[in-house]
Amino acid sequence: MKSQIPSLVLGRILVALLTLLVVSFTIFCATELLPGDVAEVLLGQAATPEAVAGLRRAMHLDEPALLRFLRWLGGLLTGDLGTSYANHLPVAQLIGGRLVNTLKLAAVTALISVPVALATGIAAAVLRGSLFDRIVTALAIGVVSVPEFMVATSAVLLFAVYLKWLPALSFTSEVQSVWQLLRVFIMPVITLSFVISAQMIRMTRAAVIEALSKPYAEMALLKGASRLRIVLRHALPNAVGPIVNAVALSLSYLLGGVIIVETIFNYPGIAKLMVDAVSTRDLPLIQTCAMVFCLGYLALITTADILAILANPRLR
Amino acid sequence: MANLVEIRGLRVEARTDSGRRVEIIRGVDLDVAPGEILALIGESGSGKTTIALTLMGYARPGCRIVGGSVHVDGHDMAALPEAARAALRGTTVAYIPQSAAAAFNPARTVMDQVTEVARIHDLMPPEEARARAVALFRALALPEPETIGARYPHQVSGGQLQRLSAAMALIGRPKLVIFDEPTTALDVTTQIEVLRAFKSVMKDSGAAGVYVSHDLAVVAQVADRITVLKGGAVQEVGATAQILSAPAHPYTRALLDAFEPAGGPRAAPAPSGRPLLAVTDLVAGYGPIGRDGRPAVTALKAVSLTVERGDNLGIIGESGCGKSTLARVIAGIIAPVSGSIAFDGAPLAPGLRARSRDALRRLQIVFQLADTALNPAQSVGDILGRPLTFYHGRRGREREAGVDALLDMVRLPRALRHRLPEELSGGQKQRVNLARALAAEPELVICDEITSALDTVVAAAIIALLGDLQRELGLSYIFISHDLSMVRSICDRIAVMYAGEKIEELAPAAFGQAGTHAYSRLLHASMPKLDPGWLDGLAQQAEPPAWPAPAPAVP
Numbered sequence: 086m087k088s089q090i091p092s093l094v095l096g097r098i099l100v101a102l103l104t105l106l107v108v109s110f111t112i113f114c115a116t117e118l119l120p121g122d123v124a125e126v127l128l129g130q131a132a133t134p135e136a137v138a139g140l141r142r143a144m145h146l147d148e149p150a151l152l153r154f155l156r157w158l159g160g161l162l163t164g165d166l167g168t169s170y171a172n173h174l175p176v177a178q179l180i181g182g183r184l185v186n187t188l189k190l191a192a193v194t195a196l197i198s199v200p201v202a203l204a205t206g207i208a209a210a211v212l213r214g215s216l217f218d219r220i221v222t223a224l225a226i227g228v229v230s231v232p233e234f235m236v237a238t239s240a241v242l243l244f245a246v247y248l249k250w251l252p253a254l255s256f257t258s259e260v261q262s263v264w265q266l267l268r269v270f271i272m273p274v275i276t277l278s279f280v281i282s283a284q285m286i287r288m289t290r291a292a293v294i295e296a297l298s299k300p301y302a303e304m305a306l307l308k309g310a311s312r313l314r315i316v317l318r319h320a321l322p323n324a325v326g327p328i329v330n331a332v333a334l335s336l337s338y339l340l341g342g343v344i345i346v347e348t349i350f351n352y353p354g355i356a357k358l359m360v361d362a363v364s365t366r367d368l369p370l371i372q373t374c375a376m377v378f379c380l381g382y383l384a385l386i387t388t389a390d391i392l393a394i395l396a397n398p399r400l401r
Numbered sequence: 402m403a404n405l406v407e408i409r410g411l412r413v414e415a416r417t418d419s420g421r422r423v424e425i426i427r428g429v430d431l432d433v434a435p436g437e438i439l440a441l442i443g444e445s446g447s448g449k450t451t452i453a454l455t456l457m458g459y460a461r462p463g464c465r466i467v468g469g470s471v472h473v474d475g476h477d478m479a480a481l482p483e484a485a486r487a488a489l490r491g492t493t494v495a496y497i498p499q500s501a502a503a504a505f506n507p508a509r510t511v512m513d514q515v516t517e518v519a520r521i522h523d524l525m526p527p528e529e530a531r532a533r534a535v536a537l538f539r540a541l542a543l544p545e546p547e548t549i550g551a552r553y554p555h556q557v558s559g560g561q562l563q564r565l566s567a568a569m570a571l572i573g574r575p576k577l578v579i580f581d582e583p584t585t586a587l588d589v590t591t592q593i594e595v596l597r598a599f600k601s602v603m604k605d606s607g608a609a610g611v612y613v614s615h616d617l618a619v620v621a622q623v624a625d626r627i628t629v630l631k632g633g634a635v636q637e638v639g640a641t642a643q644i645l646s647a648p649a650h651p652y653t654r655a656l657l658d659a660f661e662p663a664g665g666p667r668a669a670p671a672p673s674g675r676p677l678l679a680v681t682d683l684v685a686g687y688g689p690i691g692r693d694g695r696p697a698v699t700a701l702k703a704v705s706l707t708v709e710r711g712d713n714l715g716i717i718g719e720s721g722c723g724k725s726t727l728a729r730v731i732a733g734i735i736a737p738v739s740g741s742i743a744f745d746g747a748p749l750a751p752g753l754r755a756r757s758r759d760a761l762r763r764l765q766i767v768f769q770l771a772d773t774a775l776n777p778a779q780s781v782g783d784i785l786g787r788p789l790t791f792y793h794g795r796r797g798r799e800r801e802a803g804v805d806a807l808l809d810m811v812r813l814p815r816a817l818r819h820r821l822p823e824e825l826s827g828g829q830k831q832r833v834n835l836a837r838a839l840a841a842e843p844e845l846v847i848c849d850e851i852t853s854a855l856d857t858v859v860a861a862a863i864i865a866l867l868g869d870l871q872r873e874l875g876l877s878y879i880f881i882s883h884d885l886s887m888v889r890s891i892c893d894r895i896a897v898m899y900a901g902e903k904i905e906e907l908a909p910a911a912f913g914q915a916g917t918h919a920y921s922r923l924l925h926a927s928m929p930k931l932d933p934g935w936l937d938g939l940a941q942q943a944e945p946p947a948w949p950a951p952a953p954a955v956p
Contacts, residue, residue, distance in 0.1 A: 300500065307459060308496075309521050318509075
């Protein structure tokens with residue numbers, strides 16, 4: 086039988102690229118809709134109409150939107166992300182360090198929350214109906230229902246204001262030791278982990294319970310397999326698809342959640358940069374930040390889909 | 402202890418959805434001698450599978466062993482702790498499931514799962530386990546025994562998977578093998594191969610067996626003794642030959658009677674000039690239509706047939722032969738690619754939407770599974786009342802009277818009209834399903850495998866009902882089935898289908914006679930007989946007739 090995997094994977098990647106194109110167009114249109122004229126904002130209220138017109142021409146703002154979109158897209162493809170309107174630095178330079186900071190935060194959060202969430206979800210499925218399962222399920226639902234700014238503000242109130250254990254804001258520049266690194270990361274990471282773990286726990290639990298109710302799980306039991314073996318060798322391989330998807334969806338939520346968390350903790354990441362860029366109407370910076378988020382989201386979802394395809398033996 | 406298995410006073414309790422406890426096994430005693438094969442026979446709900454599973458110390462979720470002892474090879478499976486039971490599963494007692502297709506893990510290779518028992522219990526080194534598995538594959542007459550283990554379950558046919566599950570059970574050299582209706586889901590020709598393979602490996606291994614089934618003819622081929630169960634209690638125990646020739650218990654006699662369903666004599670159909678239904682060169686299939694005008698998967702290749710008024714036409718063939726597609730095309734659910742359908746002389750539009758309400762009324766279809774065909778949210782009265790309103794505009798009291806008449810017609814108590822489908826038994830649901838078709842006052846009813854999900858005795862009653870209704874209402878039936886004995890008992894003509902083609906049309910009595918198509922003869926020969934020597938007799942007739950394996954089922 087001819088394997089369908091290469092064509093399926095290729096198809097999935099093409100769809101992702103097409104989505105990216107549509108997304109870039111949407112982002113461009115959305116930033117176009119932002120109120121106010123960039124040239125006027127940049128020059129201030131004292132600017133003469135001639136000066137504004139001159140600046141508009143110099144920034145190609147007088148050209149049709151489609152042409153500007155193509156120019157911008159071409160720049161993206163050749164690695165030219167444009168120049169910030171606000172401080173005339175290349176966008177790439179502005180984003181570089183910030184992106185690393187955000188990725189660091191996301192990576193630490195993922196490293197902590199994914200294993201914990203998967204283990205908790207699987208344990209809850211195996212001990213279905215027990216006290217442990219009920220507590221986990223209730224907590225997960227509770228956490229899902231609480232918005233992350235609530236968790237973040239509560240954490241600041243408790244640990245920074247009331248207990249005074251941790252700094253309320255994150256200053257990465259002061260990091261000298263592992264302990265300081267931990268102090269900087271701990272609150273943002275806890276906040277983000279809380280929100281994304283709950284969804285992963287629920288989905289993992291459901292996927293494993295579904296697989297455990299299948300006749301092949303009963304067959305394994307009747308072959309004398311232990312509970313652990315039934316879960317690890319029989320149920321999990323069939324639950325990989327849904328679990329990977331839940332993980333990807335949760336991690337992609339990091340990208341959105343990070344905006345609020347970085348703002349609240351004043352963490353110098355790309356999301357904070359984007360929020361600042363909106364207030365200065367720095368269009369190239371906003372557009373690029375948005376593209377980075379979308380790229381991250383698409384990369385996660387596409388990876389999950391490809392993993393699910395690879396995990397399905399019927400396609401092998 | 403002389404016996405390998407001794408069950409004494411076994412009681413199993415089940416908890417219903419409403420939390421009520423019901424005793425589903427009520428004090429059962431059973432013995433199995435070493436090397437003996439005992440059959441547990443009874444209809445669904447009789448507790449045969451539940452008893453078989455207690456031999457492994459297992460009760461399905463919601464069930465619990467509440468009393469008695471289950472001694473297997475000296476261990477009381479009912480009393481052992483879970484870890485000790487697990488140690489005996491696969492090594493002392495092994496299990497062959499009803500549906501191997503569901504019991505094999507889709508994510509792992511066949512060999513991995515067959516040799517897993519050896520790994521779990523650390524019975525032998527991996528190479529030895531693989532060698533033993535290949536030897537078992539060969540003994541079970543599986544194709545390509547050396548390499549079949551590398552495949553995934555979806556790459557192996559149903560009959561082969563069933564034999565592979567026997568290899569999975571036998572790899573740990575168990576003293577007792579439990580067969581849980583292992584051939585129920587198979588076609589008759591496949592069933593023979595699987596039964597033959599089971600019989601030969603069981604003889605070689607010398608293991609004892611417990612064979613759970615509702616099919617007396619199958620059981621007659623493999624079992625030394627038969628235990629007849631009903632309502633969680635033993636009705637009769639005896640040697641196979643004795644149960645078959647001199648059944649003592651009334652229920653056993655009913656089972657035997659149901660085996661040869663007798664269609665009542667019908668009034669000779671009134672001769673009429675034109676056939677009720679004439680189908681000419683019907684081509685149909687699934688998927689996009691290619692440049693040559695054929696669909697991607699052709700399920701029907703130029704099928705023609707006629708049904709005379711008052712006549713019954715049987716359509717028989719194995720799964721995937723296109724018989725259900727044919728029913729759907731005639732009913733208008735699937736539009737044919739080419740060919741024509743004429744009803745009572747007038748052409749019938751290909752699709753459902755293009756047919757007039759009267760054309761729909763005169764031709765009704767009854768689906769195989771009443772569970773999925775009846776809306777679970779509607780009461781029986783609603784289900785039957787809606788077609789009365791739709792076709793005949795009956796409302797209010799007139800409609801209520803119509804529902805009562807329909808329930809009378811299918812011999813159901815009128816009080817059932819307030820029930821939901823899930824509150825009915827399988828046989829009752831199928832009667833409601835049938836009554837819904839009758840509500841339209843049709844002239845032709847297509848019955849698509851309507852008895853295949855029912856127990857033998859219940860199915861025989863449905864067939865008898867169909868015969869009565871025909872006499873009362875002057876109906877014609879198209880009766881689609883893979884069960885030749887069922888079709889023969891009610892039909893005047895039988896069309897044999899194979900791989901989308903009608904290969905032959907025969908009178909019921911002509912089946913099995915010389916001069917008929919080889920495939921018809923194979924179908925006839927594959928029908929299990931009550932004679933315990935039937936399978937062995939077949940085995941001596943050289944190899945099975947040379948005929949290509951049936952085409953894979955249409956996805």
